[in-house]
Amino acid sequence: MAESRTKTIRTDALARVEGEGAMFVKIEGDRVTDVKLRIYEPPRFFEAFLRGRAFTEAPDITARICGICPVAYQMSAVQAMEQICGVEVGGQLRSLRRLLYCGEWIESHALHVFMLHAPDFLGYDSAVELAQENPALVQQALELKKTGNKVMAVIGGREIHPINVRVGGWYRVPRKPELAALVPALEQAREVALEAVRFTAGLDFPEYAQDYELVALSEPDEYPVDRGRIVSTKGLDIDVAEYDDHFVEEHVAWSNALHSRLRERGAYLCGPLARYALGADRMSEAARAAAAEAGLTPAERNPFRSIIVRSVELVYAADEALRLIESYEEPDAPAVDLEPRAGVGYGCTEAPRGILYHRYELDEDGTILDAKIVPPTSQNQRAIEDDLRGVVERSLDLPDDELSLRCEQTIRNYDPCISCATHFLKLEIERS
Amino acid sequence: MGNALRRDDAVGLVAARRLRGTLPPEAEVLEWEGEPTGLIEIWAGADALWLIDAVSSDAPPGTISRLEASGEDLPKRFGGGSTHHFSLAEALALARALGHLPRHVVVLGVEGERFDLGEGLTAAVEAAVPEVVETVRAEVERRLAR
Numbered sequence: 254m255a256e257s258r259t260k261t262i263r264t265d266a267l268a269r270v271e272g273e274g275a276m277f278v279k280i281e282g283d284r285v286t287d288v289k290l291r292i293y294e295p296p297r298f299f300e301a302f303l304r305g306r307a308f309t310e311a312p313d314i315t316a317r318i319c320g321i322c323p324v325a326y327q328m329s330a331v332q333a334m335e336q337i338c339g340v341e342v343g344g345q346l347r348s349l350r351r352l353l354y355c356g357e358w359i360e361s362h363a364l365h366v367f368m369l370h371a372p373d374f375l376g377y378d379s380a381v382e383l384a385q386e387n388p389a390l391v392q393q394a395l396e397l398k399k400t401g402n403k404v405m406a407v408i409g410g411r412e413i414h415p416i417n418v419r420v421g422g423w424y425r426v427p428r429k430p431e432l433a434a435l436v437p438a439l440e441q442a443r444e445v446a447l448e449a450v451r452f453t454a455g456l457d458f459p460e461y462a463q464d465y466e467l468v469a470l471s472e473p474d475e476y477p478v479d480r481g482r483i484v485s486t487k488g489l490d491i492d493v494a495e496y497d498d499h500f501v502e503e504h505v506a507w508s509n510a511l512h513s514r515l516r517e518r519g520a521y522l523c524g525p526l527a528r529y530a531l532g533a534d535r536m537s538e539a540a541r542a543a544a545a546e547a548g549l550t551p552a553e554r555n556p557f558r559s560i561i562v563r564s565v566e567l568v569y570a571a572d573e574a575l576r577l578i579e580s581y582e583e584p585d586a587p588a589v590d591l592e593p594r595a596g597v598g599y600g601c602t603e604a605p606r607g608i609l610y611h612r613y614e615l616d617e618d619g620t621i622l623d624a625k626i627v628p629p630t631s632q633n634q635r636a637i638e639d640d641l642r643g644v645v646e647r648s649l650d651l652p653d654d655e656l657s658l659r660c661e662q663t664i665r666n667y668d669p670c671i672s673c674a675t676h677f678l679k680l681e682i683e684r685s
Numbered sequence: 686m687g688n689a690l691r692r693d694d695a696v697g698l699v700a701a702r703r704l705r706g707t708l709p710p711e712a713e714v715l716e717w718e719g720e721p722t723g724l725i726e727i728w729a730g731a732d733a734l735w736l737i738d739a740v741s742s743d744a745p746p747g748t749i750s751r752l753e754a755s756g757e758d759l760p761k762r763f764g765g766g767s768t769h770h771f772s773l774a775e776a777l778a779l780a781r782a783l784g785h786l787p788r789h790v791v792v793l794g795v796e797g798e799r800f801d802l803g804e805g806l807t808a809a810v811e812a813a814v815p816e817v818v819e820t821v822r823a824e825v826e827r828r829l830a831r
Contacts, residue, residue: 298802302690317690320720364722368779381775384782392783399726 276660278645288641290634290664297511303624308334308593308615312418315611315626321364324357324405325604326626327418328479329611332600334420337615338591345584346422348577349408351479352432353415354602355574356404358478359397359442361605362563362570365668366449367394370560373662374456390452393445397567400435400442404574407431422588432578439575446567447543453561454547459659461644462554465636466518467527470603476535476569477528477603484531487518493601496610502627513632520635523607524667525562526553537572540565556640556666563668593619604629606668630669637667686717686724686738686773693746693797693810697737700795700817707818712825721776725785733789733828735821738773739797739810746798747809749817754790789828793817 279287299318303311311330316323328350335342342350367390368380377383384391407427409415417424468489470481483499484490491499502511515521533544533551544550544565553562593615600611607629614623644663648656687697698716705714717724728734740750758778773792780786795817798807806814 302802314690317688317718320688320718323719360723364720368722379775381778381782384779388783391779395722395725395783398723402723402726 276641276664278641278660280645280649283646283649285642285645288638288645290638290641300624300626303613303621306621308337308613308619308621309420311611311613311621311624312420313416316415318626318628321361322357322604322606322609324353324409324415324418325602325609326611327415328354328602329600329609329626330613331418331420332480332602333598333611333613334600334615335591335598336600337596337598337613338420338593340421340589340591342422342589345582346426346588347479348581349423349426350418352574352577353405353408353418354478355570355577356401356408358401358570358605359567359574360401360405361668362567363394363397363401365605365665366453366560366563366567367391367397369668370563370662370665371453371456373658373665374458374560393448397442397445397449400438400571403438404435407435419588421591422586424587426584426587429581429583432581436575436578439571439578443539443568443571443575446564446571447539449564449567450543450547450561453564454549456560458555458557459644459648460555461557461640461647463556463636463640463643465526465554466515466521467530468515468521468523468608468632469527469531470601470608471531472535474535476532476537476573478573479602481601483601483608485515485521486527486530489515493599493610496599496601496627497612500610500627500632502631511627511631512634513627514635520639521632522556522636523629523632524559525566525605525607526556526559527607528603529553529562529565536565536569537576539572540569543568557662559666593617606630607632630667633667633669637664637669640666686721686736688718690802690804692799692801692803693795693806694739694800695804696739696795696797696806696810696814696817699806699811700737700814700821703814703818704821707822708825709829711829721773722779724776725780725783728780728787729785731787733791733825734787735791735793735824736773737793737795737817737821739800740794741797741800744796745809746796746807747813748796749813749820750794750796751820752792752794754792755786755788791824793820 277289278285299315303314311334312327315326315330318326372380372383375383380391405415410417467486468483470477471484472481482490482492483496489499499516500513501516502513505512530551547561549561549565595615595617597614601608609629610627612625613621616622640663641660644659648659651659687694689695689698701714701716708714754777777786795810795813797810
């Protein structure tokens with residue numbers, strides 16, 4: 254018997270992944286014997302921090318879990334709190350939330366598609382290198398991001414961590430002309446997004462596909478963004494309140510983040526690929542046409558092609574924002590009246606990276622007794638590890654450095670947001 | 686820039702709040718809690734830029750480091766371990782590549798002690814804030830007086 258050849262790939266700090274992560278892959282002969290994605294910091298610390306706080310503070314506190322998707326955290330939090338209070342925020346108040354969310358999708362997807370994932374496909378080390386070689390492309394990405402920021406600033410009150418969101422609605426609602434002023438930039442964003450679909454569809458993709466169980470929110474007449482039932486490609490169809498009956502989180506020794514699985518079937522995947530598989534028919538006409546031109550169908554299961562799905566979602570987010578602005582009427586009141594009461598509430602919305610689940614328990618004064626937050630990254634962790642195993646097994650002939658890059662590219666398929674919103678610098682002082 | 690709920694990571698935000706109202710009207714003070722590339726559109730068009738951020742190295746907590754980033758990239762190690770998609774160093778490099786970097790860029794780093802979840806700066810970092818504020822205030826005035 255031939256001596257087994259053992260090869261280890263280790264990435265100590267993952268570049269271009271939110272938070273700090275590390276990856277470990279062990280290969281023995283032509284077998285991958287171990288795959289670990291190590292993530293340092295779960296929102297568990299935030300859950301503890303929320304206990305004893307007022308229910309009205311949850312949107313602002315949870316918004317600081319992630320510097321990229323604060324709106325997602327706010328939206329899942331307000332949904333859960335409003336459920337406990339027994340109110341529904343509908344009509345234009347809800348439309349404004351969806352509009353705010355479109356801004357975040359544009360901002361986050363523009364960052365990921367052009368500046369984080371595209372360099373992998375084009376063979377650049379980073380977006381900085383890409384910007385030196387192709388400044389127009391990066392400039393476009395920044396313009397798109399800026400439009401997303403503008404939407405967030407007008408509705409949310411400021412670009413990052415919108416301060417205008419509150420349980421029950423808003424502190425202040427925008428006037429019609431304020432929203433109308435966003436229209437030219439959003440029309441331009443839609444054009445850039447359409448180009449992004451054509452551009453990403455022309456990239457070279459590794460041959461790879463998995464029969465994932467895809468999980469997303471679902472509403473009868475809308476592409477999933479800010480609410481819906483939780484459905485899957487293998488027949489799951491539940492109310493958000495039933496989440497804990499079907500999904501379970503487990504600790505694994507090598508990562509602080511909890512790994513989620515479906516109690517009955519194990520690993521699953523949420524995010525753009527899942528939303529598209531389950532909701533493609535509810536996209537705008539322009540988004541559907543762009544997807545068709547790009548050869549994308551709801552049967553797509555190659556995770557590398559999620560960069561095309563994100564681009565199609567950029568088209569949709571711009572279209573949907575324009576639609577919401579066109580049908581906007583200023584509401585009579587910025588928020589619905591509500592009183593806290595004791596109870597348990599559930600919220601789930603589609604963060605750019607996938608479903609984000611919140612559960613809160615309040616006492617009769619509205620003090621938070623318990624909080625649970627499950628971000629998309631912990632839901633996708635198992636699927637990411639399965640993919641790493643699969644991708645490495647199919648790419649064993651690659652030299653180590655290329656294999657390592659392929660692994661990073663695989664991880665970035667999921668745009669993992671390693672829930673950690675600090676951005677202090679690691680600084681090494683050199684003295685001479 | 687910083688995260689308001691990560692103790693010493695908030696030092697830049699705290700310093701910005703104290704600077705507000707002390708600077709001439711030509712200078713704008715902004716608190717930024719998002720990822721750094723979002724800053725590019727904001728600083729584009731400015732003549733000069735002062736960035737205050739927490740840093741983590743082996744220096745004693747509260748140590749202030751000042752780097753001029755106008756001419757060349759920050760040393761790679763300066764931002765290599767950032768916990769964001771883009772480090773501040775990368776955002777500066779990206780802006781430079783696109784011609785969106787102000788002529789004069791200064792990064793003031795304050796060595797942090799604790800970055801875990803919670804509010805309030807540790808004593809050593811809190812003690813460094815007045816010097817950071819005064820440094821920026823004096824440099825802004827000198828720049829405007831040129």
